[in-house]
Amino acid sequence: MSTGETSRFVRLRVEVVLEIGDPDVVTEAALGRISGDTDMPAEEREHAKSAVTEDTAEALAYLVEPFDLVKEVPGVELAQASWSSQEIDYDPDSSDWDLDEDDGDEDEPEEEEAAG
Numbered sequence: 001m002s003t004g005e006t007s008r009f010v011r012l013r014v015e016v017v018l019e020i021g022d023p024d025v026v027t028e029a030a031l032g033r034i035s036g037d038t039d040m041p042a043e044e045r046e047h048a049k050s051a052v053t054e055d056t057a058e059a060l061a062y063l064v065e066p067f068d069l070v071k072e073v074p075g076v077e078l079a080q081a082s083w084s085s086q087e088i089d090y091d092p093d094s095s096d097w098d099l100d101e102d103d104g105d106e107d108e109p110e111e112e113e114a115a116g
Contacts, residue, residue, distance in 0.1 A: 009079060014069070017090055017097070023056040030059035057085040 020026055030052040034045055052059035066081035091097065
């Protein structure tokens with residue numbers, strides 16, 4: 001099979017840090033989206049409403065749609081998506097948030113210095 005005939009899948013990892021300026025607005029928007037989702041079963045809808053009311057990060061997760069990130073990209077089709085959100089302590093000066101850092105070795109264990 002030639003390269004042109006094979007399917008190519010790419011995992012795109014995106015990390016975004018957002019500052020929530022008005023948690024009530026985020027929560028209300030999430031509640032509106034949940035209420036408008038006619039495909040969601042009533043029991044699940046009530047659970048979702050409770051979750052977004054208690055946790056702004058959960059509310060944000062209901063508002064972010066991965067399909068919207070790639071729907072205008074020519075030549076690609078979203079095959080699968082997952083995402084999560086959580087409240088964090090953010091320090092833009094910390095090396096943990098260095099956006100220029102190469103993420104290619106993420107799955108490789110770090111070498112430890114030998115104690116001598």
